[in-house]
Every structure is written in structure tokens, then in C-alpha cells.
Amino acid sequence: MTDSQTVTSGAITAADGTPLKKKLAQALFRSRVRAVSLVVPLFAFVMASFVIPIFALMWQGVYNDRFSTYTPNLTEQLTAWDGLAEPGEALFAALVSDLKTARKDRTIGRIATRVNQEYPGTRSLFTSTARKAKKLRAPFKESVIKTNKKWANIEIWRAMKLTSQDLTPSFYATALDGRYTVDKGFVAQNENRQIYVKLFWRTLLISASVMGLCLLLGYPVAYLLATLPLRTSNLLMIMVLLPFWTSLLVRTTAWIAILQSQGVINDLMVAVGITADDSRFSLIYNMTGTIIAMTHILLPFMILPLYSVMKTIPPSYMRAARSLGATPTAAFIRVYAPQTIPGIGAGGLLVFILAIGYYITPALVGGQDGQLISNMIAYHMQKSLNWSLAAALGGILLAGVLLLYWIYDRVIGIDNMKLG
Amino acid sequence: MAKLPPYTSTGEYIWHYIYRGICGLIFLFLILPILIVLPLSFNVEPYFSFTSGMLNFDPKAFSLRWYEDIFRNGMASPDTPFGWSWLSDTWNNGQWIRAIRNSFFIGVCATLLSTALGTLAAIGLSRSEMPYRRLIMSILISPMIVPLVITAAGMFFFYSKIHLSQTYLGVIMAHAVLGTPFVIITVTATLVGFDKSLVRASQSLGAGALTTFRKVQMPLIIPGVISGGLFAFITSFDEVVAVLFLASPEQRTIPRQMWSGIREQISPTILAVATLLVILSIILLTVLELLRRRSERLRGITNS
Numbered sequence: 001m002t003d004s005q006t007v008t009s010g011a012i013t014a015a016d017g018t019p020l021k022k023k024l025a026q027a028l029f030r031s032r033v034r035a036v037s038l039v040v041p042l043f044a045f046v047m048a049s050f051v052i053p054i055f056a057l058m059w060q061g062v063y064n065d066r067f068s069t070y071t072p073n074l075t076e077q078l079t080a081w082d083g084l085a086e087p088g089e090a091l092f093a094a095l096v097s098d099l100k101t102a103r104k105d106r107t108i109g110r111i112a113t114r115v116n117q118e119y120p121g122t123r124s125l126f127t128s129t130a131r132k133a134k135k136l137r138a139p140f141k142e143s144v145i146k147t148n149k150k151w152a153n154i155e156i157w158r159a160m161k162l163t164s165q166d167l168t169p170s171f172y173a174t175a176l177d178g179r180y181t182v183d184k185g186f187v188a189q190n191e192n193r194q195i196y197v198k199l200f201w202r203t204l205l206i207s208a209s210v211m212g213l214c215l216l217l218g219y220p221v222a223y224l225l226a227t228l229p230l231r232t233s234n235l236l237m238i239m240v241l242l243p244f245w246t247s248l249l250v251r252t253t254a255w256i257a258i259l260q261s262q263g264v265i266n267d268l269m270v271a272v273g274i275t276a277d278d279s280r281f282s283l284i285y286n287m288t289g290t291i292i293a294m295t296h297i298l299l300p301f302m303i304l305p306l307y308s309v310m311k312t313i314p315p316s317y318m319r320a321a322r323s324l325g326a327t328p329t330a331a332f333i334r335v336y337a338p339q340t341i342p343g344i345g346a347g348g349l350l351v352f353i354l355a356i357g358y359y360i361t362p363a364l365v366g367g368q369d370g371q372l373i374s375n376m377i378a379y380h381m382q383k384s385l386n387w388s389l390a391a392a393l394g395g396i397l398l399a400g401v402l403l404l405y406w407i408y409d410r411v412i413g414i415d416n417m418k419l420g
Numbered sequence: 421m422a423k424l425p426p427y428t429s430t431g432e433y434i435w436h437y438i439y440r441g442i443c444g445l446i447f448l449f450l451i452l453p454i455l456i457v458l459p460l461s462f463n464v465e466p467y468f469s470f471t472s473g474m475l476n477f478d479p480k481a482f483s484l485r486w487y488e489d490i491f492r493n494g495m496a497s498p499d500t501p502f503g504w505s506w507l508s509d510t511w512n513n514g515q516w517i518r519a520i521r522n523s524f525f526i527g528v529c530a531t532l533l534s535t536a537l538g539t540l541a542a543i544g545l546s547r548s549e550m551p552y553r554r555l556i557m558s559i560l561i562s563p564m565i566v567p568l569v570i571t572a573a574g575m576f577f578f579y580s581k582i583h584l585s586q587t588y589l590g591v592i593m594a595h596a597v598l599g600t601p602f603v604i605i606t607v608t609a610t611l612v613g614f615d616k617s618l619v620r621a622s623q624s625l626g627a628g629a630l631t632t633f634r635k636v637q638m639p640l641i642i643p644g645v646i647s648g649g650l651f652a653f654i655t656s657f658d659e660v661v662a663v664l665f666l667a668s669p670e671q672r673t674i675p676r677q678m679w680s681g682i683r684e685q686i687s688p689t690i691l692a693v694a695t696l697l698v699i700l701s702i703i704l705l706t707v708l709e710l711l712r713r714r715s716e717r718l719r720g721i722t723n724s
Contacts, residue, residue: 028549031547031549032549032550032551034544034547034629035544035545035547035549035550036544036550036551037544038540038541038543038544038547039540039541039544039545039550039556041537041540041541042537042538042540042541042560042600043541043556043559043560045537045596045597045600046559046560046563046597046600049575049593049594049596049597050562050563050571050574050575050597051559052578053571053574053575053577053578053579054566054570054571054574055574056574056577056578056581057570057573057574057577057578058574060577217446217449220439220442220443220446221443221446221447224439224440224443236447238705238709239447239450239451240450241705242450242451242454242698242701242702242705243450243451243453243454245654245701245704245705246454246697246698246701247657247658247674247675247678247694247697247701248658248660248675249658249660249675249678249679249682249694250454250457250678250694250697250698251453251454252682253457253678253682253690253691253694254453254454254456254457254694255453256468256682256686257456257457257460257468257469257691258453258456260468260469262467262468262469263468263469264456264469264470267469267470296449296450296453299450300450328432328435353565356567357566357567357568357569357570358567359567359568359569359661360660360661360679364679364682364683374567374568374569377569377570377573378569378573378664381569381573381576381665387573387577390573391573394567394569394570394573397567397570398566398567398570401565401566401567402565402566405558405562405565409554409558414557414558414561415557415608417561417605
């Protein structure tokens with residue numbers, strides 16, 4: 001059989017005389033090109049409007065040329081300086097000349113802000129010295145220190161050396177509650193300045209509790225939907241899908257109306273007599289509010305994958321377990337529940353991934369202690385305008401999310417993602 | 421409701437009803453917050469809670485003033501009598517009306533873009549010849565997974581550089597990207613059950629690639645395409661983070677307007693808008709359900 005094939009394979013030709021093997025390869029290549037050309041438009045679009053912007057943001061987290069752009073002389077001197085010896089006359093001279101130009105070009109604010117990010121509390125030092133820079137005469141070291149004694153502090157010069165480097169790890173160091181220093185490398189930040197790691201932990205904690213609550217509430221409902229006759233379950237499914245299709249802001253608004261201190265629940269509590277009028281529960285603008293609202297919003301994302309897995313489990317398995325003498329509880333725990341694990345994994349991971357990057361709901365109902373890391377990123381983007389720090393925080397968050405996404409794809413496969 | 425088998429013990433009977441009760445409570449948790457905004461939006465007082473008059477069904481406690489406010493808010497002269505000038509005033513100056521117009525314009529454009537590109541890509545991705553299928557698929561789905569703040573911040577930097585921020589085009593592109601994963605997922609799901617021999621049959625009967633697509637493939641996957649499009653539309657219609665970062669006041673959408681409404685001056689106008697949005701989502705849900713039934717009928721799956 002094999003022999004005859006190898007003998008004749010060279011002989012078989014298509015209608016136009018080309019060998020069949022070649023013809024087949026051509027046809028395969030053509031269909032491959034066709035498949036790729038269908039995907040290319042969207043791929044290019046996603047690259048241009050989504051992937052490249054994210055790379056642009058990530059680049060911001062490690063690259064910041066604001067200082068070196070506006071202080072060319074000083075940057076040159078700082079690069080030559082080793083960061084250990086006392087700063088010499090050349091450095092001070094470069095400082096004065098750059099401060100003079102910066103004052104004239106009105107760029108001094110940007111320089112001061114940038115150094116202030118690296119070494120807090122130095123903003124006014126720069127602006128005030130720049131005002132006097134015109135009158136300063138050589139020897140510059142003496143005259144600069146005379147205007148403000150802080151210039152004798154080597155730490156300020158070290159901070160400036162760091163800011164003069166365009167490619168810098170310091171934003172990631174800050175995002176992890178540390179500092180990058182010239183002489184000692186990475187050091188931990190003072191205890192009372194450590195906020196970001198705590199915030200990352202809180203984000204994980206809130207996401208995990210939302211995931212747990214979603215599983216707790218979603219599992220019974222998904223089981224009910226999967227075991228009821230299709231007509232009834234389709235009707236009940238509307239109750240799951242309607243929230244899923246309703247605007248996020250509508251649902252958040254609704255929770256504000258329900259949970260606020262003059263809201264529905266508190267009014268009900270007062271009317272029934274559970275609590276006094278002057279000691280209403282604070283259910284919103286704190287972590288409780290965030291968790292309740294996020295659980296409600298993400299619950300359909302847990303129910304839908306659970307339901308689609310439970311739908312495929314034949315009910316006869318449970319009956320078989322019962323007929324073999326298992327109690328209902330044992331049958332459920334040992335026969336039914338293990339088969340729903342793929343659904344639990346899919347729903348749980350999806351809820352966790354979505355929860356970890358949540359921004360809108362915590363911003364509106366979170367108050368002080370219900371804020372997540374996304375809110376901090378938005379704060380640095382819009383309020384403090386420390387874009388590089390926002391990018392560094394975003395980089396850490398993105399790395400975590402992509403890791404979870406990779407696990408999701410490995411374990412469940414994105415092809416199996418279902419909606420509605 | 422399913423009948424319980426005759427061998428059910430008393431304990432199981434009790435548990436069965438307790439379980440039903442628990443599920444009922446969870447359904448209430450899901451649906452009540454959405455339904456509660458409906459009566460509250462008719463409140464005559466500017467509060468977010470039920471007044472005693474509302475609870476007693478006193479007609480005086482209900483009003484349509486917040487619905488009127490949707491039109492009046494931002495008008496140059498809100499006191500002019502109803503007529504053409506009133507209509508043109510609210511159409512041009514009404515803050516909410518502007519937001520509604522923007523939302524529909526941006527939503528429709530983004531939906532068309534993402535549905536067209538997404539459907540083509542899903543067809544390409546469902547072919548077994550597609551190289552690096554898994555990797556490309558995961559890149560194309562990622563806009564759904566990456567936290568919106570990161571996406572929006574990245575777009576803010578990049579679109580500012582190419583002068584797209586604060587323009588309609590920029591917002592439409594952002595929303596189209598965020599909508600494509602839904603189109604890909606739904607269309608791929610319809611294509612999974614697609615019989616490849618239909619394409620071959622059509623080709624063997626002499627139809628070209630385009631005719632095959634138009635006459636054979638498209639009618640069968642159209643429910644998936646439309647439901648993907650609806651998903652893309654609602655994604656754009658509901659999106660606020662990208663708008664917060666990318667849009668100027670000129671491009672304010674409904675969610676953006678609600679966002680500032682919640683943060684700055686809480687007024688029940690938001691609840692009136694919310695009620696309208698709930699009605700919109702009920703309509704979309706109905707369309708989707710009808711499509712699902714049609715698709716099941718076409719594939720020969722009968723509804724038991």
C-alpha cells in the first residue's frame with residue numbers, strides 16, 4: 001500500500017498538469033491567506049487604537065525626560081558626577097545657568113514638580129532660587145548655598161541626578177512603596193508613606209470577597225436555572241439578564257438610592273424599629289457599599305458560565321447516586337459539585353479579573369476606604385498629574401490582570417467564553 | 421415547577437422550599453435595585469427616597485417634573501411656551517438632549533465599525549487554516565479584560581499625540597475597540613455550529629466566494645452578528661471611563677452626564693434618565709431573546 005503510493009505520487013497531476021501535491025499546497029496557502037486577510041483589518045485596528053496606546057502608557061512608567069529637556073547643562077554635569085562626592089562648583093554653575101533660562105522660559109514649574117516627585121518638599125526651593133538666579137555671581141557654590149542652606153544637602157543633588165536620567169526605575173519603586181537612590185539602590189519608604197502596596201492588597205481583598213459573594217449567591221441560582229424546565233428557567237433567566245443589560249451607572253445610582261443614610265433600607269429599618277432615626281447604618285461611601293454594589297453588578301458574570309456548565313450535567317447522575325444509596329447531600333457533594341468546577345473556575349476568574357480593575361463603582365460609592373487601585377491611577381492621571389507614577393501603578397495592575405487572563409486562557413480557553 | 425419524586429423525605433421537602441426561598445431572595449437582590457428607580461423617578465420631592473405621600477399613593481406625591489427636566493436642563497429660555505422655538509432650544513441647548521444625541525451617534529458609529537470588523541475577523545478566526553489562532557484571538561479579546569482605566573489612560577496619551585483626543589472620531593474608535601470582543605465572541609459561538617459542507621455545496625454549484633458569503637453563510641450567522649452588534653452598542657452606550665479621559669464637554673454622553681450628576685448635584689433627573697435606560701435595556705433584551713429563538717429554530721433545535 002505505502003509502496004504503491006510513493007511510486008505513483010509523482011505521477012498524479014491536476015487538470016493543468018501541475019503535480020497534485022504542489023496544487024494542494026497552493027490551495028492550502030490561498031485559503032490561509034484568505035483567512036488571514038479577514039482578520040488583518042481588525043487586528044490592525046486593535047493594534048493602532050488599543051495595543052499601541054497601552055505601550056505608550058507603559059513607556060511613560062519608565063521614561064520621563066521632563067527634567068533633562070529643560071536643564072541641558074545641569075543634566076550634562078549630573079551625568080558626569082558620580083553621586084558620592086560633594087557636588088562641586090561646575091554643578092552649581094550649571095544649576096544657576098539652567099535656573100536662569102527656566103525662569104525666563106517659564107519652565108521652572110515643570111522642573112520643580114519633577115524633582116518634587118523624586119524628593120518631596122523641594123518645590124519651593126527651586127522656584128525661590130530661580131527667582132534669585134539672575135543676581136547670583138561666581139563662585140556659585142557659595143552664593144547658591146547662601147540663598148538657601150538646603151542646597152548643601154547632598155540628597156537633593158542625588159535626587160536631581162536620578163531625575164536627570166530619562167530612563168528611570170524610580171516610578172516603579174514609588175509604586176511599590178520604595179525609593180530608588182543613587183548610593184543604596186532600592187530602599188523601602190518610611191512606614192507612614194507606604195500607601196500603594198496596602199492599596200494593592202485592599203484591591204485584591206475586595207476583589208476576592210466580591211468573587212466569593214458572587215459564587216455564594218450565583219451557585220444556588222445557577223443550579224435552580226439548570227434544573228428547572230426550560231420554559232420556567234428562560235423566564236427566570238430574564239431576571240439575571242436584565243441587570244446584565246442595564247447601564248452600570250443606573251445600577252450604581254440605584255444602590256445609592258437604596259443604601260444611603262436617607263435611603264430605602266435605612267428608612268425601612270427605622271420604620272420597623274430595628275434602629276433609631278439618629279443612628280442609621282452607614283452602608284454606602286465605604287467598603288461595604290463598594291462590595292455590595294460590585295457583587296450586584298458582577299453577579300451575572302458568575303451565573304452565566306456556571307449555568308452553561310451545569311446545563312451539560314445529565315440529571316441522571318444524581319439519580320444514579322441516590323439509587324446507589326447516597327444521601328442527597330453526599331450525592332450533591334461527591335457527584336454533582338465536582339462536575340461544576342470548570343464553571344466555578346470560569347465564573348470566578350472572570351469576576352476576579354473584572355473586579356480587580358473596577359473604577360466607576362468604587363469612585364461613586366466607595367468613599368474613603370472603598371477605593372481600589374484604579375481610582376488611584378485615575379487620581380494620578382487627572383488630579384496630581386504625576387502621569388509616570390500612574391503608568392507605573394497601571395503597569396503593575398496590568399501585569400497581574402494579564403497573568404490571570406493567561407491562566408484563564410490556559411485552563412478554560414477564551415473560545416469557551418459565553419455571553420447571555 | 422418540577423414535581424418532586426415520590427421517594428422524597430420530609431427533610432428534603434423542607435429543604436426544597438427553603439432552597440426555593442433562598443433563590444427567590446437572590447433574584448430579588450438582582451432585580452429589585454433596577455425596579456426601585458422606576459417609582460422613585462416620579463417623586464415630586466427632589467430626594468432619592470420614598471416620601472410618606474408616595475407610600476400612601478397620594479397622587480400629589482407623584483409628578484413628571486424630572487422627565488420634563490431632561491428636556492429643560494440647559495435650555496436658554498426654559499419658560500417659553502411649547503412650540504417650534506421650544507423644540508429647537510431643547511434640541512440645541514438641552515444638556516441631557518445633547519448627551520442623548522451624542523450617545524446614539526457615537527454608539528451607532530462604534531457599533532457599525534466594530535460589527536463589520538469583528539464579524540470578518542470572527543469568520544477568519546473560525547477557519548482551521550488560520551495561523552497563530554489562539555494568540556491572535558487572545559489579543560483581540562483583551563480590550564474586554566484590560567482594566568478600563570489603563571486603556572483610557574493609554575488612549576489619552578496616544579490619541580493626544582495624534583490629535584484624536586477631544587474629537588468624536590477618537591471616542592468612536594475607543595468605543596469600537598471596546599465593543600469588538602463581544603462581536604467576536606458571539607459570532608464565533610454561532611460559527612461553531614456552522615456546517616462547513618454548506619459552503620462546499622454552494623461552491624460546487626458554481627457560486628463565487630462573495631455569493632456564498634451573502635446567500636449561504638450570512639443568513640445563518642446573522643443572529644450572532646446582530647446580538648454581537650447589540651452588545652457592542654450597549655458597551656458604547658454604557659461606557660464612561662474612556663469618555664472621561666478622551667472627550668471634551670462637546671462629546672458628553674449619557675453616562676458621562678450621569679457621572680457628573682451623581683458626583684456634583686444629585687437630582688432625581690438622573691433617576692428619570694435611569695428609568696428610560698432600563699426601558700431601553702428591556703427592549704434590547706427582548707430583541708436578543710427573539711434572535712436567539714430564531715437562531716435555534718434555524719438550526720433545528722426545538723424549544724422544549
